[in-house]
Amino acid sequence: MSQESLDDTIKFRAGPLKEAATELDSVHLGGINISELAREGLTQMLQRSMTDDDKIAIYERYSAGDLSEDAARVLLGDEFDFLEEDIDAFREAATDDTSDYLV
């Protein structure tokens, strides 16, 4: 959650991935941003790896203050914002006079 942790580097054995990325960088007009692609790719794969139960657990950790908003957003993507919008909408609706809707 601190600035320091946001600067962390993820290391893994790239092997042929590194060779492939370097090769594409050399042939692609203007080159490619390997770091940016790696960040995007990891984000997508993390989101794809999430089960419904994982999503619930992640949002609960965020709710309890055990996970940063940035990390929760990485994992949940748009669904993070959907939930925040829904909470606000429900909070506002709960201030209405609901007796108007009884028959």
Place this chain on the structure above:
Amino acid sequence: MANADTRYPILVDTDTLIAVANSSLWTQLTKHVGLTTTNVCKQELKRHAENTRETAPEGSRPYRLHYGSRTALGALEDDETPLTQVTSVPRPHGADAGEESLRREVVQNPEAIDYVILMDAAGRRSIRRAVDDQDGDIRVVTPPFLFYILYDNELISRREFCEACGELLEREGWTGYNAVKAAWEGIPIDCSDILDNHLLP
């Protein structure tokens, strides 16, 4: 109580109807709260009822689709029940036809609607955008709002409210979690003494 021309200011989609028709509060809801859906959603209910078997294992998704749809259709066809339908023109087609029919209602008849209730989170956002685009003041909320109306008017107890939310959590996974979480955070109601630990976030 409700004839074909009656239009209530709460508009609900197919999945909301199925979810609440399967809930323990259905009888209370159809006794006390007026709801309107569209002819397209009614068609989706019919399709669910026809395409899923009566003999599906109890508690399975096909079982819930079948019996929830049948229950909701029964209420739609019963003039004594305050559940009515409006006709969406032109009639949308495709997988999201029900949701699209609600969106069109919001655009074409905003003055007749106070709330739109959908089970799908992306669908709620899409309709919220349609409301914003025309500076409307229609609220787009999750299905537990229907339980909340009963609770807020002392027609059901806190226990009944919590149990109905628990049913949604158990049945609908992340979709139900979204819906119930929005309700619990929006109106702090503590269900911890009522629901099993595994249902509580």
